[in-house]
Amino acid sequence: MHRRPRLIAVLLAVLAAAVAVLQPGPAAADGVVVGGHPARIDDSPWIVALASRARFGDARSGQFCAGVLVAPRKVVTVAHCLGRSVLGMPYRKVRDLRVIAGRGDLESSGGEEVPIRRAWVNPAYDAWTNEGDIAVITLARPVKTGKPIQLAEQADDPSYVSGRRALVYGWGDMAGDGSYASSLRAALVRVMPDASCGKAYPPGTPDGTYLPRTMLCAGVRAGGRDACQGDSGGPLVVGRRLVGLVSWGTGCGERGNPGVYTRIAGVARQVAEH
Incomplete structure (x- = not known):
């Protein structure tokens, strides 16, 4: 979460200039839960990670945002996660865009990585007020290691x-x-x-x-x-x-x-x- 997409864009530009030699591409979008505690993925099987190693590197499985499984092949997330301010390019051009389910530890190989078949990003999303910050992802196949939430x-x-x-x-x-x-x-x-x-x-x-x-x-x-x-x-x-x-x-x-x-x-x- 957090930080407006327009602020993320500025951060991405600064980071890209500072670390381009070591890690090309944009940095992770908005950060972790502040003041929180460890959570077991088995107790929250509906949370998934959005990831792209090509854009965000191999660390933490390339995670940059999160999403929620609401049906075996449907994930909801926010519109700004699939925007240029976060990805640095149209999401359709991110060839390795994945949803990671059943993996609580992003440094592990647990769970599964499922390709995205298509996405609907709310065309009415207003980046100034943040109104309409919603996107719906359809997966290439049903998730096996997650469970939808009501x-x-x-x-x-x-x-x-x-x-x-x-x-x-x-x-x-x-x-x-x-x-x-x-x-x-x-x-x-x-x-x-x-x-x-x-x-x-x-x-x-x-x-x-x-x-x-x-x-x-x-x-x-x-x-x-x-x-x-x-x-x-x-x-x-x-x-x-x-x-x-x-x-x-x-x-x-x-x-x-x-x-x-x-x-x-x-x-x-x-x-x-x-």
């Missing part, structure tokens, strides 16, 4: 009630300083009121605008637990239901700046249609 599709689902305990998962930045995780982690946060999120991210905020119809936010009032760079597209789960996808935010785990997620109830129709 979606919280209805706007009145109690999973969205403010104060509900939620878990955010990912392999991103663990401290907000570029220390990426190799093994899956999770952090306990709480769904926050729309009013608080709107106050944190009003119109004109450089990192985006909070729009409750298609977004929700979660965090800890004191800060310290959050998604971060590299977690984009990963799941926010209440109980055993998917309520959000890591999308954007200001900083990682900063007090007063909760993480913002694509609200599943706000994009359920697009997910079902694609």
